Amino acid sequence: MAEMDVDALHQHFRSIMASVPDAMVVINETGAITAFSNTSSTLFGYSEDEVLGQNVSLLMAGKDRANHDTYISRYLQTGIRKIIGIGRTVTARRKDGTLFPIDLKIGEAKIGEHYLFTAFMRDLTEQRRNETRMKALQAELVHFSRLSSVGTMASALAHELNQPLTVVTNYLEAARDLLDAPDEEAMKMIQEALNEAAKQSVRAGQIVRKLRDYVSRGEVDKRPTELVPLISDAIELVQTEMGEGVCRISISIAEDIPDVLVDPIQIQQVVINIVRNAIEAMKDTDDCGIKLSASVVGEDMVMISIEDNGPGIDRDVADQLFKPQASTKSTGMGLGLSICKTIVEAHGGTIEAVSAAGGGTRFVFTLERAEGTHDRD
Known part of the structure; x- marks a missing residue:
């Protein structure tokens, strides 16, 4: 036995x-x-x-x-x-x-x-590889976020400065014409000074306009990209930054969703900005929840939806939400959603905020479908 x-x-x-x-x-x-x-x-x-x-x-x-x-x-x-x-x-x-x-x-x-x-x-090889990849991605996103903020601020400054600079230029040119009078020596000096002032004003206006054109036009390195990994990585980065238990985030995207033609880093920045804003807006909500989904729109576009269960927004606020200095936060500069609009439009899409069916806010934006990609079997 x-x-x-x-x-x-x-x-x-x-x-x-x-x-x-x-x-x-x-x-x-x-x-x-x-x-x-x-x-x-x-x-x-x-x-x-x-x-x-x-x-x-x-x-x-x-x-x-x-x-x-x-x-x-x-x-x-x-x-x-x-x-x-x-x-x-x-x-x-x-x-x-x-x-x-x-x-x-x-x-x-x-x-x-x-x-x-x-x-x-x-x-732990794969885990370490993923950690290294996420750190590199996070660093790249932080760098891009800083550049985007600076670019949007420059765009806002261009809009504000072009008008007064144009007025100054017109006044200086008028003064130059009016002061072209009898006292030849004095008038000659004044004229030269006004000419230089006018030239410098025009130059300043040209610099600002070029900067604004550059920011508005943007530089987008678009390539076919799978949507599920792109969004998953963005959510993982938000949770790394803000804490995994801060808000319940669910992703509901069909595996057969077609690829999109995007610069992945920039579109991840859009997702991060919207989700981060939603979490901050729901800091007083007991059961903070965010749902992400995607669907095909027409023949050549994919629509991404990010919906929260927070307090929602007024229609008037929604209309102003994507302007550079608009913000619903007392300490905010209003640059995040303006960045989102700049990025999405540079990709050939549109973005808007609407009231969700059950309360809360729903952000939707569209992206171009990559040519030659079809719904996966």
């Missing part, structure tokens, strides 16, 4: 080693590998036969590879846990020599006078 129990236990252990989802390695107190799961073979590139009896430092890198046996002996002598039952991120080494990060957790079992240590390992 005892032999059958032992056989059954062995079979059970073998089934665990064959099916455990994380890489699992068992070592003894000398650091020798006594069991190596199938997922460990996949992760490290070694077969079980290649590693059984080998020192586990074979799978390690750096100082851990050189000092692992010292770690074990120190623990056996002192009983002080540095990693057992705690876990940490370390660098591992595959059979081909490549290094990669893993999440390592270790458990222990004492059998008689001897110890067994079981390591559970999860590959």
Whole structure:
């Protein structure tokens, strides 16, 4: 009976080693590998036969590879846990020599006078890659946001400054004409001064107009882009900035939605601005919620909808919402939604804010469908 129990236990252990989802390695107190799961073979590139009896430092890198046996002996002598039952991120080494990060957790079992240590390992390569990608994307978006804010401010300044500069120019030119009088020497000096003033005023107006034209026209690097990853990344960035639990955000976009022809960074900025504004507007709402959806409009456009369940907006406010200095926030400069309008229109689309059916606010904007893309099967 005892032999059958032992056989059954062995079979059970073998089934665990064959099916455990994380890489699992068992070592003894000398650091020798006594069991190596199938997922460990996949992760490290070694077969079980290649590693059984080998020192586990074979799978390690750096100082851990050189000092692992010292770690074990120190623990056996002192009983002080540095990693057992705690876990940490370390660098591992595959059979081909490549290094990669893993999440390592270790458990222990004492059998008689001897110890067994079981390591559970999860590959963090993809997670680290995604973290690096998100940080780079976030930095790029922050940079673009700053440029957009400066550009929109410049556009507003151009609008405000062109009119007074035109008036100054007209007055100076009139003064130059009127002062062309008998006192030849004085009039000559005044005329030269007024000529220079007029030239500089005209020049200033030209500079401002060029700046405004540049900002209004924009530079858009459009390319076919999948909508779901674009929006998902934007929402992840908002949640990273403002906190994941601040507001319930749901994305409902069919997988067969066609690609759009956009500059991804700029359209993500539109989504981020609208969602961030919605969250800030709902700071006093008990159950903050935002829904994002998309649908095909006509033959060549895709419409994105961002709807919140906040207090909503008046029709008069909605009409003014996208002007550069409009803001419903006491501390706002009103640049965010103006940026959104500039970006969407530069992409050939339109944007508007309307009252949602159940209260709240719904922003909708359109984007061009990429040529040659059809609804995915």
